[in-house]
Amino acid sequence: MPIMEIFSQGEEIVTGQTVDTNSAWLSERAVELGFTVSRHTAVGDKLGDLIALLKEIAQRADCCLCTGGLGPTSDDLTAEAVAAAFDLPLAFDEIAYRQIECYFGNRNRPMPATNRKQALLPQGAIRLDNDWGTAPGFAVRAGRCWFAFMPGVPSEMRGMFSERVKPLLSERFVLNPSRLITIKTLGIGESDIQQRLDGIELPEAVQLGFRAGIDEVQTKLLFPSDYPEEHMTTLTELVAARLDDFVFGIDGLSANTGNLAAVVDQLMRDAGKTLGVIETASQGLLAAKCPGATWLKSAAFERSLSALGLRFGVDVEENDLAASGVRLAKALQTQSSADFALVQLYAGSPAQFEDKDRTIILYNTLLTRDSLQQNRHDLGGPLGRKQNQAALLGLDLLRRHLQNRKI
Amino acid sequence: MPIMEIFSQGEEIVTGQTVDTNSAWLSERAVELGFTVSRHTAVGDKLGDLIALLKEIAQRADCCLCTGGLGPTSDDLTAEAVAAAFDLPLAFDEIAYRQIECYFGNRNRPMPATNRKQALLPQGAIRLDNDWGTAPGFAVRAGRCWFAFMPGVPSEMRGMFSERVKPLLSERFVLNPSRLITIKTLGIGESDIQQRLDGIELPEAVQLGFRAGIDEVQTKLLFPSDYPEEHMTTLTELVAARLDDFVFGIDGLSANTGNLAAVVDQLMRDAGKTLGVIETASQGLLAAKCPGATWLKSAAFERSLSALGLRFGVDVEENDLAASGVRLAKALQTQSSADFALVQLYAGSPAQFEDKDRTIILYNTLLTRDSLQQNRHDLGGPLGRKQNQAALLGLDLLRRHLQNRKI
Numbered sequence: 171m172p173i174m175e176i177f178s179q180g181e182e183i184v185t186g187q188t189v190d191t192n193s194a195w196l197s198e199r200a201v202e203l204g205f206t207v208s209r210h211t212a213v214g215d216k217l218g219d220l221i222a223l224l225k226e227i228a229q230r231a232d233c234c235l236c237t238g239g240l241g242p243t244s245d246d247l248t249a250e251a252v253a254a255a256f257d258l259p260l261a262f263d264e265i266a267y268r269q270i271e272c273y274f275g276n277r278n279r280p281m282p283a284t285n286r287k288q289a290l291l292p293q294g295a296i297r298l299d300n301d302w303g304t305a306p307g308f309a310v311r312a313g314r315c316w317f318a319f320m321p322g323v324p325s326e327m328r329g330m331f332s333e334r335v336k337p338l339l340s341e342r343f344v345l346n347p348s349r350l351i352t353i354k355t356l357g358i359g360e361s362d363i364q365q366r367l368d369g370i371e372l373p374e375a376v377q378l379g380f381r382a383g384i385d386e387v388q389t390k391l392l393f394p395s396d397y398p399e400e401h402m403t404t405l406t407e408l409v410a411a412r413l414d415d416f417v418f419g420i421d422g423l424s425a426n427t428g429n430l431a432a433v434v435d436q437l438m439r440d441a442g443k444t445l446g447v448i449e450t451a452s453q454g455l456l457a458a459k460c461p462g463a464t465w466l467k468s469a470a471f472e473r474s475l476s477a478l479g480l481r482f483g484v485d486v487e488e489n490d491l492a493a494s495g496v497r498l499a500k501a502l503q504t505q506s507s508a509d510f511a512l513v514q515l516y517a518g519s520p521a522q523f524e525d526k527d528r529t530i531i532l533y534n535t536l537l538t539r540d541s542l543q544q545n546r547h548d549l550g551g552p553l554g555r556k557q558n559q560a561a562l563l564g565l566d567l568l569r570r571h572l573q574n575r576k577i
Numbered sequence: 578m579p580i581m582e583i584f585s586q587g588e589e590i591v592t593g594q595t596v597d598t599n600s601a602w603l604s605e606r607a608v609e610l611g612f613t614v615s616r617h618t619a620v621g622d623k624l625g626d627l628i629a630l631l632k633e634i635a636q637r638a639d640c641c642l643c644t645g646g647l648g649p650t651s652d653d654l655t656a657e658a659v660a661a662a663f664d665l666p667l668a669f670d671e672i673a674y675r676q677i678e679c680y681f682g683n684r685n686r687p688m689p690a691t692n693r694k695q696a697l698l699p700q701g702a703i704r705l706d707n708d709w710g711t712a713p714g715f716a717v718r719a720g721r722c723w724f725a726f727m728p729g730v731p732s733e734m735r736g737m738f739s740e741r742v743k744p745l746l747s748e749r750f751v752l753n754p755s756r757l758i759t760i761k762t763l764g765i766g767e768s769d770i771q772q773r774l775d776g777i778e779l780p781e782a783v784q785l786g787f788r789a790g791i792d793e794v795q796t797k798l799l800f801p802s803d804y805p806e807e808h809m810t811t812l813t814e815l816v817a818a819r820l821d822d823f824v825f826g827i828d829g830l831s832a833n834t835g836n837l838a839a840v841v842d843q844l845m846r847d848a849g850k851t852l853g854v855i856e857t858a859s860q861g862l863l864a865a866k867c868p869g870a871t872w873l874k875s876a877a878f879e880r881s882l883s884a885l886g887l888r889f890g891v892d893v894e895e896n897d898l899a900a901s902g903v904r905l906a907k908a909l910q911t912q913s914s915a916d917f918a919l920v921q922l923y924a925g926s927p928a929q930f931e932d933k934d935r936t937i938i939l940y941n942t943l944l945t946r947d948s949l950q951q952n953r954h955d956l957g958g959p960l961g962r963k964q965n966q967a968a969l970l971g972l973d974l975l976r977r978h979l980q981n982r983k984i
Contacts, residue, residue, distance in 0.1 A: 176591075184614045186604030187786055187797075189596065193619075197593030207591045208626060210619040212600075219615060350592075361649045361689035379622070380650050381589050382730070390594075453868055454861030454876050461860055461964045462931050468884065469861050471876040481875075481912075505888075524869050526709070527683050550684035552709075552732070557868045 172232040172343050174205035178212040179220065179239035179248055180322055192237045192327055199331065204345035204395060205233065215239070220251035228256070228313030233343065235335070238322030240305035242284040248319055249290055249308070256312040258292035266297055266306045273304045296338070302329040309338060316342055346395035351406050351422040353389040356430060356566050357547070358416040360387055366412045376405065384558060385429060389413065415575040418566065431459040434565045437572040438465040443538075445568070446470075446506030448478065448498055448513040451523070451532055451549065451560035456514070459561055467508045475515070491515045492544060495535035503537055511537040514564050516549070526552040532560050534567045536577075543567070543577045579639040579750050581612035584630065586646035586655055587729055588621040599644045599734055606738065611752035611802065612640065622646070627658035635663070635720030640750065642742070645729030647712035649692045655726055656697055656715070663719040665699035673704055673713040680711045703745070709736040716745060723749055753802040758813050758829040760796040763837060763973050764954070765823040770796055773819040783812065791965060792836060796820065822982040825973065838866040841972045844979040845872040850945075852975070853877075853913030855885065855905055855920040858930070858939055858956065858967035863921070866968055874915045882922070898922045899951060902942035910944055918944040921971050923956070933959040939967050941974045943984075950974070950984045 176196050182188040193210045200207050208231065213219040220239070227234050239248030253260045267289035274281040291297060291308045298307030298318065303326040309318045318335045320327045339345070355363065360382045367389075372378055377392040389409060393402050403423065410417050419427030427433050438445065447469040449456050457469035472478040475494070479486035482501035486494040495513045503511035516523075518530030529550045536543045547563055549556040570577050583603050589595040600617045607614050615638065620626040627646075634641050646655030660667045674696035681688040698704060698715045705714030705725065710733040716725045725742045727734045746752070762770065767789045774796075779785055784799040796816060800809050810830065817824050826834030834840050845852065854876040856863050864876035879885040882901070886893035889908040893901040902920045910918035923930075925937030936957040943950045954970050956963040977984050 178617075183601070184604060184617060185608050186601040186606075186614070187788065189598050189601040190617075191596050194590070194593040194596040197591060199593075201592050207593070208620065208623070209630075210585075210591060210597075210617070212617040213615065216615075223616075359686075359689070361691045364650050364691050365689055379588055379652050380648075381594065382648070449861070452865070453873075454856070454864030454878070457861030457878050458859070458865045458964070458968075461960050462927065464880065464927065466860075467880050468888075469876075469878040471861070471864050473871065473874050477875065477913075506884075520869065520871065529684060548685050553868050557865070561865075 171204055171206045171346065171348075173230070174200045174207045175227050175231040175234045176200075176207065176210045177223065177227060177234055177236040178210070178322070179215070179236065180212070181214040181245065183212045183238070184214040192322065192324060195324070195328065196235045196237070196331065199336070200235065201350070202347055203336070203339060204347040205343075215245040215247060217247050217251055217254070220247055221255040224251060224255040224312070224317075227317075228315045231315050233339070234315055234317045235331070236317060236319045237327050240288065240307065240319065240321050242282065242288055242304070246287075249292060252292045252295075252310060252312075252317070252319070256292070256310065258294060258310060258312075260290040261293050263289050263291045263297055263306070266291065269299060269306060270304050298330055298334040300326060300330060301333070302326040307334065309335070348395055349393040349397065349402065349422060351391045351393070351402070351420065353391070353406070353410050353413060353417055354386045354419040354421065354427070354429075355389070355413050355416040356386055356418055356562055358387060358413065363387060363389055363413060367409060370408060370412070372405075384555070385562060386418075415570060418569055430562055430565050430569065434569050434572075435460060435463050435465075437569060438463070441572055443509040445510045445512060446502045446508035447564070448472075448482075448502055448511075448515075449561075449564075450475075450478075450514050451516045451530065452514060452557055452564060455557055455561035456512075456564045459565065468506045470502075488517075491517055491533045492535075495533050495544065496537070496542065499535045499537035499542075509539060510568070511535075512564055512568065513537075514560060516560070523556060524553050526550075526555075530556060532563060534564060536567050536571055538571070541571070543571060545577050578611055578613045578753070580637070581607045581614045582634050582638040582641045583607075583614065583617045584634060584641055584643040585617070585619040585729070586622070586627065586643065587619070588652065590619045590645070591621040599729065599731060602731070602735065603642045603644070603738065605757070606743070607642065608799075609754055609757050610743070610746060611754040612750075622652040622654055624654050624658055624661070627654055628662040631658060631662040631719070631724075634724075635722045638722050640746070641722050641724045642738070643724060643726045644734050647695065647714065647726065647728050649689070649695055649711070653694075656699060659699045659702075659717060659719075659724070659726070663699070663717065665701060665717060665719075667697040668700050670696050670698045670704055670713070673698065676706060676713060677711050705737055705741040707733060707737060708740070709733040714741065716742070755802055756800040756804065756809065756829060758798045758800070758809070758827065760798075760813070760817050760820060760824055761793045761826045761828065761834070761836075762796070762820055762823040763793055763825055763969055765794065765820065767794055770794065770820060774816060777815060777819070779812075780808075791962070792969060793825075822977060825976055837969055837972050837976065841976050841979075842867060842870050842872075844976060845870070848979055850916040852917045852919060853909045853915035854971070855879075855889075855909055855918075855922075856968075856971075857882075857885075857921050858923045858937065859921060859964055859971060862964055862968040863919075863971045866972065875913045877909075895924075898924055898940045899942075902940050902951065903944070903949065906942045906944035906949075916946060917975070918942075919971055919975065920944075921967060923967070930963060931960050933957075933962075937963060939970060941971055943974050943978055945978070948978070950978060952984050 295308040379390040484497040499511040702715040786797040891904040
C-alpha cells in the first residue's frame with residue numbers, strides 16, 4: 171500500500187493554541203482509500219523548519235496531504251517553502267488571481283493587496299481551486315512523493331480534499347481500500363481481552379489492535395481489501411464470541427452500531443418500552459447520556475438514601491441495598507408509569523467515592539412488567555470515572571436485558 | 578530558549594481514529610514553562626518507525642515529551658523502541674511491578690499476566706510513578722535530548738506531567754517561563770469579545786489569543802517572564818472589566834479557578850447553601866457536572882411538563898413557563914428542603930430541540946430563601962449543544978446570584 175504522511179503547518183498548532191483536527195480527518199479518509207498513514211507532523215511558521223520537513227517527507231512517503239500556511243499574511247510560508255525545498259520558483263497564476271478577486275467581489279469587499287501573494291504558486295504545480303475561501307491550494311511532485319497543499323481552515327480543507335484532491339489521488343495511485351472492524355465492549359479491560367483472545371490464530375494479513383477509552387474498550391481488526399467477506403465475518407464472530415456478553419456493538423461489519431447509549435436507544439425504540447431511572451453514583455449522567463430519547467420518561471437523583479426513601483415512600487436500609495433497590499423500583503414503576511424501572515444504589519461513604527484508590531459497590535436493579543434482575547459491580551478510580559462507569563453499567567444492564575444476555 | 582518536541586504514539590492517532598489532544602495540551606504547558614516547541618510528530622505501532630523517529634528527535638531537540646504506547650498489549654512498543662534506539666536494554670523494575678499489582682489489588686481484581694510487561698523499563702531510566710492508572714512512565718537522556726514518556730490516556734498523562742515531569746524539567750533546564758493568563762467566559766461569543774476589547778492598546782510584548790470551547794470561551798494573555806506583575810494585573814483587570822459579568826473565572830493571575838462547575842462548587846461551599854434542581858433540556862447533565870458536590874441535594878428530570886406538574890403537585894402551563902417555573906421552584910424548595918431551588922423549563926417541540934438549525938427558549942428560575950430570580954436564553958445548535966448550554970446556563974445563574982452579578 172502506498173505510504174501517506176500528513177503535515178500541518180501553523181504556529182498556533184505547535185504552541186497548542188489550536189488542536190489539530192485536520193490530521194485525524196484526513197487520515198481517516200486516507201485509510202479508507204487504501205493508504206498506509208505512517209506519520210503526522212506539525213511545524214510552526216519558520217521557513218527553515220518547513221523546508222527541512224518537506225525534504226524529509228519527499229524521501230519517505232509516496233503521498234503527503236498538507237494543511238495550513240496558504241493565507242495572505244507574512245507568516246503563511248508554505249508556497250515559499252515548497253519553492254525553496256524543491257527548486258520550483260514561484261510563478262504568478264492569472265486564474266488563481268482572478269478567483270481571489272471574485273471571492274472579494276462576491277462579498278462586495280475590495281481585495282486587499284496582501285492577497286495577491288496567494289496567487290503565487292510553485293512552478294509546474296497543479297492549482298487546486300478553492301470554492302470555499304480565498305486561498306487556492308496546489309499539488310506538486312517532488313522526489314518519490316506527491317504533495318497536495320490545502321488551507322488550514324477545516325471547512326475549506328474538507329471541501330478541497332473531497333472535490334479536488336480525492337479524484338487526483340485515485341488517478342495517481344493504485345489503491346486497495348482496507349476494511350476496519352471494531353468490536354466494542356464494556357466492563358472488561360484491555361488485558362483481560364488480550365487473554366481471552368489467546369490461541370486465536372490470526373492470518374498474517376490481518377492486523378489486531380486495541381483501544382481503551384473512558385466509555386468503551388475497542389478490539390480492532392484491520393483486513394486487506396482482497397480478504398474474503400465470509401472469512402472476515404467468521405473471524406470477527408470468533409473474536410466476538412470470546413468476548414461474549416461484554417460485546418455491545420460491532421462497527422464496520424454491516425452498519426455501525428455507535429456508542430452504548432446509541433445501541434440502547436435503538437433497542438428501546440425497537441422494544442417500544444419506556445424507562446424511569448433512580449440515579450445515585452451516576453448523579454444524572456445516565457439520563458444525560460440519552461438526550462432526546464423519548465423512551466426515557468423520568469430520572470431522579472437524591473444525595474441521601476433516606477431522602478430517596480422519603481421521596482418514593484418506601485423503607486430503605488443501608489445494609490440491604492438489594493432489597494431496598496427492589497422496593498424503590500416498584501415505587502418508581504408505579505409513580506412514573508414507565509414499563510421499566512432502573513434503580514442504582516451504591517455502598518460506600520462519600521470519602522470512598524472521592525478516593526481514586528478506594529472502591530464503591532454499585533447495585534443495579536431492573537424491574538420490568540414481568541422480570542426482576544439485579545447485578546453488582548465494584549467501581550474504582552477517580553470520582554469522575556466511578557460516576558461515568560455507574561452510568562454506563564446502568565445502560566449496559568438495559569442492553570443485556572433487551573438482548574437476552576447474561577446479567 | 579530550549580527546543581521542545583512533542584511525540585505521540587498510537588495507530589489510533591495516525592489512522593485518525595483518535596484526535597490527538599495531548600500534543601496541544603503539552604505544548605501549551607511547555608510554552609508557559611519557557612520552551613520553544615518546534616515540532617509535533619505522531620507515528621503508529623510500527624517498531625521501525627518508532628526507532629527512526631526517536632533517533633531523529635535525539636539529534637534535533639533538547640527535550641521531548643512523549644505520550645502513548647505504554648499499555649500492556651502487544652501493540653504498545655514504546656519501551657522496546659527506546660531500548661533498541663538508544664541501546665538501553667529493558668530491565669525489570671520491582672517497584673513499578675508492585676505498583677501495578679497494587680492498582681489491581683485496590684480494584685479487587687487479579688493482575689493479568691500481560692501487565693508484567695509494563696514493569697520493564699529501559700536501563701538507567703528514571704521511573705515516573707503513575708498514580709492515575711497502571712502504566713508507569715519513564716525518562717531517559719539520549720543524544721542532546723531528554724525524553725519523558727507518559728501514558729496516552731489524557732487523565733493519566735495530565736496527572737503524570739503535572740506531578741512528575743514538570744518538576745524534573747525545572748531541575749534540568751534553565752527556563753524563563755512566560756505567564757499565561759486565561760479569562761474564562763460563558764454566554765458571549767469570540768467576535769463579541771473582540772469588539773468589546775476594541776481600543777485596548779496591548780504592549781508589543783503581550784500576546785492576545787482566543788479559544789472557543791464547548792464549555793467556555795477563553796481570552797488568553799501571554800506575558801514575557803520579565804513583565805512587571807502590577808502591569809500584568811492592571812491589564813488583565815482592564816480586559817476582564819470589558820467582559821463584565823460574563824467572566825466566571827480567571828486562570829493564571831493568582832490561583833486557577835477551574836471550570837464553571839468548579840467555580841460554582843466553591844461558591845456554594847463558601848455560602849454553605851444547599852440546592853435542589855429540576856432539569857428539562859439539560860436532562861440530568863447539570864447535576865452530572867457536579868459529582869460529589871454535597872450541596873446538591875436532589876435533581877429531578879421529567880420528559881413531559883404535565884408529568885412534572887403531577888410529580889410536584891402544581892399547575893403548569895405550556896404558555897406561561899415563567900409562572901410555572903415559580904410554582905415548581907416553591908414546591909421543589911419545600912419537598913427537597915434545600916436552600917435554593919433551580920428550575921429549568923423550555924419552550925420548543927422535540928423537533929425544534931433536535932434540529933440544529935432551530936432554537937428553543939430556556940427559562941431559568943432560581944428561588945432562594947429571600948429572593949426570586951429568572952432569566953431566559955435562546956439555545957441553538959445540535960441537540961447535544963443545547964443540552965450542554967442549558968446545564969451551563971443553570972450553573973451560571975447560580976454563579977451570578979452568589980457573586981451578586983447581573984442575572
